[in-house]
Amino acid sequence: xxxxxxxxxxxxxxxxxxxxxxxxxxxxxxxxxxxxxxxxxxxxxxxxxxxxxxxxxxxxxxxxxxxxxxxxxxxxxxxxxxxxxxxxxxxxxxxxxxxxxxxxxxxxxxxxxxxxxxxxxxxxxxxxxxxxxxxxxxxxxxxxxxxxxxxxxxxxxxxxxxxxxxxxxxxxxxxxxxxxxxxxxxxxxxxxxxxxxxxxxxxxxxxxxxxxxxxxxxxxxxxxxxxxxxxxxxxxxxxxxxxxxxxxxxxxxxxxxxxxxxxxxxxxxxxxxxxxxxxxxxxxxxxxxxxxxxxxxxxxxxxxxxxxxxxxxxxxxxxxxxxxxxxxxxxxxxxxxxxxxxxxxxxxxxxxxxxxxxxxxxxxxxxxxxxxxxxxxxxxxxxxxxxxxxxx
Amino acid sequence: xxxxxxxxxxxxxxxxxxxxxxxxxxxxxxxxxxxxxxxxxxxxxxxxxxxxxxxxxxxxxxxxxxxxxxxxxxxxxxxxxxxxxxxxxxxxxxxxxxxxxxxxxxxxxxxxxxxxxxxxxxxxxxxxxxxxxxxxxxxxxxxxxxxxxxxxxxxxxxxxxxxxxxxxxxxxxxxxxxxxxxxxxxxxxxxxxxxxxxxxxxxxxxxxxxxxxxxxxxxxxxxxxxxxxxxxxxxxxxxxxxxxxxxxxxxxxxxxxxxxxxxxxxxxxxxxxxxxxxxxxxxxxxxxxxxxxxxxxxxxxxxxxxxxxxxxxxxxxxxxxxxxxxxxxxxxxxxxxxxxxxxxxxxxxxxxxxxxxxxxxxxxxxxxxxxxxxxxxxxxxxxxxxxxxxxxxxxxxxxxxxxxxxxxxxxxxxxxxxxxxxxxxxxxxxxxxxxxxxxxxxxxxxxxxxxxxxxxxxxxxxxxxxxxxxxxxxxxxxxxxxxxxxxxxxxxxxxxxxxxxxxxxxxxxxxxxx
Numbered sequence: 071x072x073x074x075x076x077x078x079x080x081x082x083x084x085x086x087x088x089x090x091x092x093x094x095x096x097x098x099x100x101x102x103x104x105x106x107x108x109x110x111x112x113x114x115x116x117x118x119x120x121x122x123x124x125x126x127x128x129x130x131x132x133x134x135x136x137x138x139x140x141x142x143x144x145x146x147x148x149x150x151x152x153x154x155x156x157x158x159x160x161x162x163x164x165x166x167x168x169x170x171x172x173x174x175x176x177x178x179x180x181x182x183x184x185x186x187x188x189x190x191x192x193x194x195x196x197x198x199x200x201x202x203x204x205x206x207x208x209x210x211x212x213x214x215x216x217x218x219x220x221x222x223x224x225x226x227x228x229x230x231x232x233x234x235x236x237x238x239x240x241x242x243x244x245x246x247x248x249x250x251x252x253x254x255x256x257x258x259x260x261x262x263x264x265x266x267x268x269x270x271x272x273x274x275x276x277x278x279x280x281x282x283x284x285x286x287x288x289x290x291x292x293x294x295x296x297x298x299x300x301x302x303x304x305x306x307x308x309x310x311x312x313x314x315x316x317x318x319x320x321x322x323x324x325x326x327x328x329x330x331x332x333x334x335x336x337x338x339x340x341x342x343x344x345x346x347x348x349x350x351x352x353x354x355x356x357x358x359x360x361x362x363x364x365x366x367x368x369x370x371x372x373x374x375x376x377x378x379x380x381x382x383x384x385x386x387x388x389x390x391x392x393x394x395x396x397x398x399x400x401x402x403x404x405x406x407x408x409x410x411x412x413x414x415x416x417x418x419x420x421x422x423x424x425x426x427x428x429x430x431x432x433x434x435x436x437x438x439x440x441x442x443x444x445x446x447x448x449x450x451x452x453x454x455x456x457x458x459x460x461x462x
Numbered sequence: 463x464x465x466x467x468x469x470x471x472x473x474x475x476x477x478x479x480x481x482x483x484x485x486x487x488x489x490x491x492x493x494x495x496x497x498x499x500x501x502x503x504x505x506x507x508x509x510x511x512x513x514x515x516x517x518x519x520x521x522x523x524x525x526x527x528x529x530x531x532x533x534x535x536x537x538x539x540x541x542x543x544x545x546x547x548x549x550x551x552x553x554x555x556x557x558x559x560x561x562x563x564x565x566x567x568x569x570x571x572x573x574x575x576x577x578x579x580x581x582x583x584x585x586x587x588x589x590x591x592x593x594x595x596x597x598x599x600x601x602x603x604x605x606x607x608x609x610x611x612x613x614x615x616x617x618x619x620x621x622x623x624x625x626x627x628x629x630x631x632x633x634x635x636x637x638x639x640x641x642x643x644x645x646x647x648x649x650x651x652x653x654x655x656x657x658x659x660x661x662x663x664x665x666x667x668x669x670x671x672x673x674x675x676x677x678x679x680x681x682x683x684x685x686x687x688x689x690x691x692x693x694x695x696x697x698x699x700x701x702x703x704x705x706x707x708x709x710x711x712x713x714x715x716x717x718x719x720x721x722x723x724x725x726x727x728x729x730x731x732x733x734x735x736x737x738x739x740x741x742x743x744x745x746x747x748x749x750x751x752x753x754x755x756x757x758x759x760x761x762x763x764x765x766x767x768x769x770x771x772x773x774x775x776x777x778x779x780x781x782x783x784x785x786x787x788x789x790x791x792x793x794x795x796x797x798x799x800x801x802x803x804x805x806x807x808x809x810x811x812x813x814x815x816x817x818x819x820x821x822x823x824x825x826x827x828x829x830x831x832x833x834x835x836x837x838x839x840x841x842x843x844x845x846x847x848x849x850x851x852x853x854x855x856x857x858x859x860x861x862x863x864x865x866x867x868x869x870x871x872x873x874x875x876x877x878x879x880x881x882x883x884x885x886x887x888x889x890x891x892x893x894x895x896x897x898x899x900x901x902x903x904x905x906x907x908x909x910x911x912x913x914x915x916x917x918x919x920x921x922x923x924x925x926x927x928x929x930x931x932x933x934x935x936x937x938x939x940x941x942x943x944x945x946x947x948x949x950x951x952x953x954x955x956x957x958x959x960x961x962x963x964x965x966x967x968x969x970x971x972x973x974x975x976x
Binding site for chain 2 (some may be wrong): 328340
């Protein structure tokens with residue numbers, strides 16, 4: 071009973087995600103609008119429409135971990151970097167790779183500037199990034215001059231917005247390749263699990279129960295097989311999925327298995343204790359916000375490729391998507407608690423919510439009300455579970 | 463007394479938290495007009511019992527019955543118990559610093575009507591109650607401007623203003639100095655002579671012995687015994703035996719000193735306050751510490767002891783620090799805390815909850831935090847298996863009582879948190895350990911364990927600098943004691959010549975001279 075409870079509370083968001091998916095599936099089917107979950111088209115869209123949220127939420131999580139600090143300027147950094155990419159590639163014909171480098175450096179530099187203000191001059195993050203939100207969008211619109219820049223060349227778009235295999239392939243070939251890739255990923259994952267278990271046993275460390283390992287293998291392999299084969303029925307594996315997987319894996323490893331990653335959690339849990347443990351808390355804050363700038367630039371590159379334009383409206387509300395994904399994914403509004411995996415689930419959750427509601431044809435304003443309520447519920451859940459722990 | 467009907471009876475109280483039984487069939491009764499002390503180790507269930515009584519855990523959240531004044535009470539909140547005249551004064555004072563004494567006293571119990579507070583009545587009444595508790599201040603003074611001792615009196619006056627009949631004090635003297643503590647105890651005795659009933663929760667057994675009419679001992683959530691003055695032996699030793707379930711003959715474990723060469727030397731160390739620039743917190747301090755030695759620093763609150771320790775520990779406190787540090791004969795200066803830790807110095811803070819532990823993190827994370835590179839494979843990556851093994855090892859070695867290393871630190875009792883904090887700093891493998899009030903607010907058994915750890919450390923040739931306000935502790939543990947007052951080192955005594963009176967005399971003498 072206790073075990074079941076702790077399993078439920080640990081995986082609450084994951085279970086919530088599945089419930090919401092099934093709920094929408096039921097509603098959509100019963101209203102005769104086809105299927106959402108089983109449709110390869112919708113699945114592909116889910117990934118391409120929400121890729122930027124995953125990227126931004128990953129960066130936002132690091133900021134939130136340092137002590138509940140948020141970055142409101144991410145949407146404005148996205149539009150500014152998009153505008154720069156548009157001017158360089160489309161207007162001036164600069165090499166695509168050089169442009170990407172310049173864009174990433176610009177994002178990082180903006181991040182570093184805000185990080186400097188926050189970490190070393192101790193300007194509150196809320197104020198710094200609120201100002202940044204205005205400043206960078208303003209600069210971007212000055213550059214764009216109220217006009218979108220498009221179209222982008224194919225050799226740029228193929229980097230972020232293409233499919234494996236390339237366009238024009240035979241549908242049967244796409245299906246077979248997707249299936250093969252799914253098997254490769256699953257075998258790799260299972261191999262890694264077994265390998266780490268064996269090496270643990272050899273060193274004499276305690277290992278988890280074989281059942282929980284099997285359960286994990288079955289669930290993850292199942293999800294991978296399902297998603298890949300569905301995608302194979304449409305246009306193949308989106309290249310964006312590869313980028314997202316890389317980002318999520320790198321940052322998961324960073325937060326869970328490295329010393330600086332551990333420091334982020336420590337300072338969010340108790341900044342003074344962290345400092346007295348020899349942790350340079352200013353440097354950690356500087357890092358978190360600089361990194362946010364970098365990932366905002368990555369998100370900008372992805373958005374430009376998807377819209378095939380640097381538009382004047384891109385980035386509006388992105389900060390809220392990212393912050394919402396983190397909180398829905400279990401990050402604490404006070405810092406110190408939260409995982410990259412959780413933020414990803416939060417992003418998917420919001421994506422599914424959006425997609426489900428628009429397939430249902432709900433009024434846009436009603437969609438807002440529902441999204442806001444879900445976010446609020448997630449934070450209330452966090453606060454309540456914490457206060458219950460304190461009472462005990 | 464004795465024969466009369468008790469004012470309060472708590473019968474077969476059981477309170478279960480997920481995973482633990484905090485109270486197990488506790489029976490407890492208080493006679494009218496007595497001072498009834500509740501003693502027990504941390505985690506014995508004292509606070510839980512009082513929370514049941516005050517309605518913080520409402521009726522239904524526990525099993526058993528509360529019979530007060532002859533009738534069974536089913537409180538659904540603190541308001542209900544207050545209506546009956548039961549008031550609790552918590553260890554952490556619940557006053558608003560930027561409000562006046564008078565405003566605080568009637569907070570939640572305002573004079574006048576909802577739309578108009580009657581200020582003259584508020585302050586006149588406040589003055590009356592302040593007189594009762596012997597608080598000689600204007601009721602319009604801000605609470606932040608009076609000392610802790612006086613704040614405690616404000617809390618009591620606040621309870622009196624609610625027509626209290628049963629006054630519960632949770633560790634009222636924990637943060638008071640000797641004089642304020644005595645005044646408070648005398649006040650309690652006076653209330654008693656006026657017919658008030660009180661419950662006193664305290665770790666300070668000498669105070670319990672001094673004022674209590676009966677003493678109930680709790681251990682592991684159960685009532686062990688109730689000792690009645692005049693009928694039973696209520697000496698300290700007897701109470702301790704009930705609390706820990708065994709006799710502790712010596713409060714301080716014996717140790718043979720084996721003192722080596724000087725390891726840390728501090729010369730002409732001057733530190734200024736970080737906010738009030740120009741205020742000297744340490745003034746030309748000269749101290750040294752030898753291998754295998756426990757050196758104490760005695761002094762009143764605000765003498766600058768913590769500030770001295772922290773400024774040495776990688777300049778973690780103060781500005782314009784001047785002076786010289788020598789480590790094993792070599793001149794050294796610490797740029798930051800990390801460099802102090804790397805030089806094998808550890809500072810164990812006095813405030814384990816706010817400055818010491820990450821309460822929301824697990825035992826494992828807390829244990830390794832100050833020296834993560836010891837768990838790393840390559841330079842930056844953590845080997846979690848190795849980390850778990852270390853955490854298990856240190857948990858066992860320092861006797862931290864918890865079901866697992868994945869337990870969160872906030873679920874531990876005070877004594878266990880302190881042990882975890884020590885384990886955390888021992889994980890940095892220090893040669894010099896600065897302990898700041900390492901036994902404050904923890905129970906006798908845990909204290910004894912910590913003294914043993916200190917002795918073990920110096921037996922290995924390491925050095926300990928012990929800051930403590932508990933004089934018997936300094937006298938019992940230290941080879942040498944520095945006496946600090948108002949930022950100056952005003953005396954130094956060897957174990958053989960040190961005693962409580964001599965130390966107080968030095969402090970008072972230096973205060974007069976200044």
